[in-house]
Structure formats: structure tokens, C-alpha cells
Amino acid sequence: xxxLPEVEVTRQSFADRIAGGRILHxxxxxxxxxxxxxxxxxxVGRRVLGVRRRGKYLLLDLDExxxxxxxxxxxxLSFAPHPAAPGVHDHMDLVTTLGTLxxxxxxxxxxxxxxxxxxxxxxxKLLGKLGMEPLGADFDLATFQAALARRQAPIKQVLxxxxxxxxxxxxYASEALFLAGIRPTTRAARLSRxxxxxxxxxxxxxxxxxxxxxxxxxxxxxxxxxxxxxxQLEANVYGREGxxxxxxxxxxxxxxxxxxxxxxxxxxxKS
DNA sequence: AAAAGCCCCTGGATGC
DNA sequence: TGCATCCAGGGGCTTT
Numbered sequence: 001x002x003x004l005p006e007v008e009v010t011r012q013s014f015a016d017r018i019a020g021g022r023i024l025h026x027x028x029x030x031x032x033x034x035x036x037x038x039x040x041x042x043x044v045g046r047r048v049l050g051v052r053r054r055g056k057y058l059l060l061d062l063d064e065x066x067x068x069x070x071x072x073x074x075x076x077l078s079f080a081p082h083p084a085a086p087g088v089h090d091h092m093d094l095v096t097t098l099g100t101l102x103x104x105x106x107x108x109x110x111x112x113x114x115x116x117x118x119x120x121x122x123x124x125k126l127l128g129k130l131g132m133e134p135l136g137a138d139f140d141l142a143t144f145q146a147a148l149a150r151r152q153a154p155i156k157q158v159l160x161x162x163x164x165x166x167x168x169x170x171x172y173a174s175e176a177l178f179l180a181g182i183r184p185t186t187r188a189a190r191l192s193r194x195x196x197x198x199x200x201x202x203x204x205x206x207x208x209x210x211x212x213x214x215x216x217x218x219x220x221x222x223x224x225x226x227x228x229x230x231x232q233l234e235a236n237v238y239g240r241e242g243x244x245x246x247x248x249x250x251x252x253x254x255x256x257x258x259x260x261x262x263x264x265x266x267x268x269x270k271s
Numbered sequence: 272a273a274a275a276g277c278c279c280c281t282g283g284a285t286g287c
Numbered sequence: 288t289g290c291a292t293c294c295a296g297g298g299g300c301t302t303t
Binding site (some may be wrong): 033072073074161163 | 272273274275276277279280281282283
Binding site (some may be wrong): 109 | 294296297298
């Protein structure tokens with residue numbers, strides 16, 4: 001589910017409310033992708049300083065160490081002063097003096113991992129190879145061009161891989177390529193400089209726009225307030241196979257790349 | 272170093 | 288109604 005916009009919207013919806021809270025209790029449900037890496041009791045008494053985002057990871061900074069959270073495919077967070085009793089898919093409750101942060105994740109591809117610092121091997125393993133932040137100042141065109149010039153893989157899969165630019169998942173990869181007028185199957189290294197520049201701009205635009213719209217709610221995404229996103233209503237190609245392109249009226253096509261579906265307009269997007 | 276497959280897991284939609 | 292099959296927003300790991 002969650003790509004950069006959904007993760008960022010989630011972060012914004014609870015960061016200020018949890019900051020300053022002290023951990024009272026940590027309740028774990030079924031196992032997630034990885035073990036927490038520390039006894040839950042060891043976190044009691046720690047203070048939450050703030051919440052940052054790196055790619056699709058959320059970083060909960062504590063006064064000692066940090067927690068890395070990932071929402072996987074189906075995860076979502078809620079934050080409430082007095083949460084209801086946990087359900088079968090609520091796999092972590094972080095009870096603080098300011099409220100309870102709860103991770104709900106039916107598929108359990110998500111994770112909550114403790115690291116002593118960002119230099120901790122577990123943090124390096126998860127964050128160390130991540131690419132540029134598309135909405136940050138470090139996402140510069142020259143670096144993007146240089147990185148793409150080294151990749152022979154289809155551009156859609158390069159965007160998805162996360163080692164050039166982070167946060168672009170299956171929805172926004174298709175949408176960014178549509179905005180840039182680029183066929184998803186085009187080999188990254190074959191893109192001309194002007195087209196790479198268009199793509200660079202398109203990635204920023206589509207992600208920023210999606211954040212502003214509260215993310216995309218396809219099935220069940222909601223932020224920590226329980227609010228849905230609305231970007232899916234303005235998707236140009238994602239999930240629109242067989243429907244007319246909103247720009248030219250051609251029929252939107254779908255194909256599979258690396259066991260993921262890709263959507264594009266055969267007329268607006270050229271290789 | 273880069274690319275391609277394989278998994279992890281549950282639930283909803285679809286088809287017979 | 289019941290059951291099998293396919294698909295889903297991610298990404299680490301292993302193999303080429």
C-alpha cells in the first residue's frame with residue numbers, strides 16, 4: 001500500500017502529537033517481517049523526540065536509540081489517546097504518555113526494528129543503500145542523469161528499485177512516467193537528457209501532489225487520524241486498464257514488469 | 272555492480 | 288454456496 005506520499009502523510013498526522021511522549025508499554029502481536037531486536041520492556045521509559053521519514057521508512061527518534069517502522073504492503077498506523085482493544089491485525093502498540101501508536105498490518109510485510117543509532121548495523125542494512133529523497137534538496141538532476149545512464153533495466157523498474165530515488169512505488173512510478181511521456185519499458189540508459197529532466201520533474205510533481213491530497217486510498221489506507229487519501233481519484237493510468245486516457249482518449253494499457261503490473265498510455269508515452 | 276526471480280503473508284475478487 | 292486461483296500499494300535475499 002504505502003508509498004512515499006502515504007508514509008509522509010502518516011508521519012505528518014502523528015509526529016507532533018507523539019513528540020515528547022514517554023513510552024509506558026510496548027505490546028506485540030503476531031510476528032512482523034523482522035523481530036524488534038530488543039526486549040519490549042527495555043523501551044519503557046524512553047522519550048519520543050520526533051518522527052522522521054527516509055524513503056518508505058519512518059524513524060522514531062528516542063532519547064536513546066530509535067525505532068525503524070515500515071508499513072510493507074498493507075500496514076497503517078493510528079495514534080489515539082484511548083485506543084480500542086487491539087484486533088487480530090494490530091501487531092504493535094506503542095503506549096506513551098501522550099497516546100498509543102498502533103500498527104495494523106494484515107499481511108505482516110511491515111516491521112518495527114530497534115536500532116541503537118543510525119550507525120547500528122541493522123539501520124545501515126535497511127537504510128544504507130537507499131537512493132535520493134525525491135522531495136529533498138539532494139535530488140539533483142545531474143546525479144539522477146548519471147545514475148540512470150548506468151542502468152540498462154527498464155525505467156519503471158529502476159524507479160521502483162529505490163537505489164536511485166526512494167519512495168516511488170508501483171502507483172507513482174506509472175503516474176510519473178505518464179506525466180513525463182515515457183514508456184515504462186524504455187531502458188533507463190537510453191533516455192535522452194531532456195527526457196530525464198522531464199522525469200525528474202514529474203517524480204517530484206506527482207509525489208508532492210499526492211502528499212497534498214493525503215495519499216492514495218485504494219483499499220484501506222488511512223493516516224494516523226483515520227482519514228483517507230484522495231489522490232487515486234486523479235490517477236491518469238494506474239488501475240485504469242481499458243479506460244480512455246484522460247489526455248488523448250487512447251485506451252490505457254497494462255503489462256507486467258518484474259511480477260508487478262504497470263499501466264501506461266500507448267499514445268502519450270513513447271519509448 | 273547490476274539484473275532477475277523468489278519469497279514472506281492475508282484477504283478480496285473472480286471464475287467454475 | 289464452496290472451492291481454487293489470481294492479484295495486491297514492498298523489498299530483502301539469492302542467484303546469475
